[in-house]
Amino acid sequence: MKLNKYTWIFVGLIAAVYLGTLIWVRLTNPVYLQKNMYQTWENSYVMHPKSDQSFVNTSKNNDHQNPVALSESQGYGMLITVRAAQKGWANQKDFDRFVNYWLAHRDYVGDQRQTETxxxxxxxxxxxxxxxxxxxxxxTDGDVYIAMALALAAKQWPKDATYYRSLAKNLSDDILTYEYNPQTGALTVGDWVTRDSKYWQLMRTSDVMPDIFMTLAKLTGDSRWRTVNNTMLDRLADLSRLHHTGLVPDFAWITRDAAKPVKPNAISTKYDGDYSANACRVPMMLATSNNPKARKVLKKMLRFFSHQQYITAGYSLRGKRLVKYQSASFSAPIFFAVSHHRGEGYDNLFDSQKYIFSKPLTHKNYYDATLTVMAALEGLN
Structure with a gap:
């Protein structure tokens, strides 16, 4: 049957609408996924002990009857909220509730714990x-995250920029006063680590955050942040060179010019000297930095991961799997990192690690859920 010109026009319009719909879905799906994941995370994990305060519940299985708040999760909560605000899904009051909770739960130092920080x-x-x-x-990691979130908030809500910058500077000063080792030039793991502590020369590799360090250096004008950045990147590079995998341990002993992994159970678990629950964040921490040392360490790690059939929740530094199962808290930072380095030879990881978005966000694991949401907000663009 011969079709007349009106039929062809109609068919063409249908095809155009169909094609347009496909393009629209392709373009908007990431936004829908980001928004849905953020809102699911916020509804599932964010608790409000008072009307003007918020914290992220980190308890096992997300138990709302027995919640647990951590400074680490407070920092993540603030970073996620300000990122969501940039997209129009959160507001300044949402962010300020996290600020208020932090300010209400500050630590004290001194012999009698008499000095509030x-x-x-x-x-x-x-x-x-x-x-x-x-x-x-x-x-330390939680404090650094909070400081960065405040710096971002100053840009997001310029009318209150002075307030947020003032808080960031005060926090920065205390980090460099109580969580900094001037002998190594690196951050310690917390204010409980003093000169007479056996952990005085301990470094947590996930505390190496070059992009954040340089942001704080510019915001405060304190040159010690540049020292911290250079020193901690140098020590991370030392660890990266130890094995062909480029993997780094959760914790390392450092001096002014060297680093070595800690032994098992030196700090908290038998995996302290492996690429485990802390080090898994390293790709995320390095992803946005243009520092050549950071890029070199990151690329070596990504090269190792790109040759794995699938990525599991932990490795020895030589590349042996510690477990057989996968975990979003390991895959999300890798996806985050690769999303910032597309076209550099690791796009297979971008595709393989997208599995973390293929199922609903977990309601039972704060760490998996939070790192997944961070990867979604900055990696699905």
């Missing part, structure tokens, strides 16, 4: 008497 106490939880306990001591 801007560092956050590392953990809060209900004790057996159902009292909300504020544990002493700080954790």
């Amino acid at each position: 801007y560092l956050m106490s590392w953990r809060q939880y209900y004790n057996r008497h159902h009292q909300w306990v504020n544990d002493i001591n700080s954790a």
Whole structure:
């Protein structure tokens, strides 16, 4: 049957609409996924102990009857919220609730713990008497995340930029006063590590955050942040050179000019000297830096991962799998890193690690969910 010109026009219009729909879905799906993941995370993990305060629940299986707050998760919560605000899915009040909770749970130092700092106490939880306990001591990674979130907030809400920058500077000063080792030029793992501590020369590899360090250097004008950046990248590079894999351990002992992995159970687990639950964040921490040393360390790691049939939740530094299962908290940082380095030879990882978005965000694992949301917000663009 011969079709007349009107039929062809109609067919053409249908085809154009269909093609347009496919293009629209392709372009908007990442945005829908980002928004859905953020909102699912916020509804599942963010708790409000007071109307003007928020924290991220890190308890096992996300138990809302016995929640646990960490300074690490507070920093993540603030970073995620300001990123969501940039996309129009969160507002300044959402962010300020996290700020208020942090300010209400600052750590004290001194012989009698008489001096209040801007560092956050590392953990809060209900004790057996159902009292909300504020544990002493700080954790450096959480404090650095919070400082970076405040720097981003100053750009996001310029009317209150002075307030956020002031808080960031105060926090920065305390990080460099109480969480910095001037002998090694690196950050310690918390304010509990003093000169007479056996952990004085301990470095957590996931605390190497060159992009954040340089942001704080510019914001504060304090040259020590440049020292921290150069020193910690040098030590990370030392660790990267030890094995053909380029993998780095959760923790390392460092001096002014060298680094070596710690032994098992030196700090917390038998995997302390392996690429495990802390080091898995390293690709994410290095991803946005243009520093040649950071890029070299990252590319060596990505090269190793790109030759793996599938990526599991932990490796020895020589590349032996520690477990057989996969984990989003290991895959999300790799996806995040590769998303910032497309076309550099690791795009197979971009495709393979997208599995973390193929199923609903977990409601039972704070770490997996949080790192996945961070990867979605900055990697699915």
